[in-house]
Amino acid sequence: MKYFSFLMITVFASVILITHALAVNADHLPKYSKVYDEKSDPFKDANAAIKLAQETQRNVLIEIGGNWCSWCKKMDVFLAKNPEVYQKLHDEFVLLKVSVSDSNENEAFMKSLPPVLGYPHMYVSTSSGKMILSKDTAELLSGEQYSKKQWLAFLNKWQSSAVQG
Numbered sequence: 001m002k003y004f005s006f007l008m009i010t011v012f013a014s015v016i017l018i019t020h021a022l023a024v025n026a027d028h029l030p031k032y033s034k035v036y037d038e039k040s041d042p043f044k045d046a047n048a049a050i051k052l053a054q055e056t057q058r059n060v061l062i063e064i065g066g067n068w069c070s071w072c073k074k075m076d077v078f079l080a081k082n083p084e085v086y087q088k089l090h091d092e093f094v095l096l097k098v099s100v101s102d103s104n105e106n107e108a109f110m111k112s113l114p115p116v117l118g119y120p121h122m123y124v125s126t127s128s129g130k131m132i133l134s135k136d137t138a139e140l141l142s143g144e145q146y147s148k149k150q151w152l153a154f155l156n157k158w159q160s161s162a163v164q165g
Helices: 002-027 042-056 070-081 083-092 107-111 148-158
Strands: 059-065 093-099 121-125 131-136
Touching: 042 059, 042 093, 042 107, 059 070, 070 083, 083 093, 083 148, 131 148
Parallel strands: 059 093
Antiparallel strands: 059 121, 121 131
16 A cells, blocks of 8 residues: 555656646747747747757757737647647757748748748758758648647657658
8 A cells, every 4th residue: 555655646746747847848948939929030030940959959840820820829729738749849849930921921031941832831941951841731630620640640750860861
């Protein structure tokens, strides 16, 4: 009985520590990984994201969208409701959110990328800045909802250790 109690306390403490680590991790994400900022310089943010990707041996996931975009909001809600996907995304990639809107199309930055098919749109870049994927996020849907299975398969396929570059 004492062993079982000790085991339960250990498991409970581990869950608390993991939950705390997830919350702290989110607090320490760079601003460009958390929000679409119309006033942000995407070239400056991209350089910072690439530097962080090099330091942490991750790829960069560039997410093009904006605060006006309903599917971008749905994706954020999906990630918030699926901590396994959210955590894997931030463990395996440096997320760079680039805002495009009527008031700031970030035209010069967007010209440096393959064409966008719809919003949100994602690109994967290696830590050296080599573009390796342009992805329509509709491919991550199952019906009208983002799919946990599709997201995890995507993240597994394009994480740094799975891709040479």
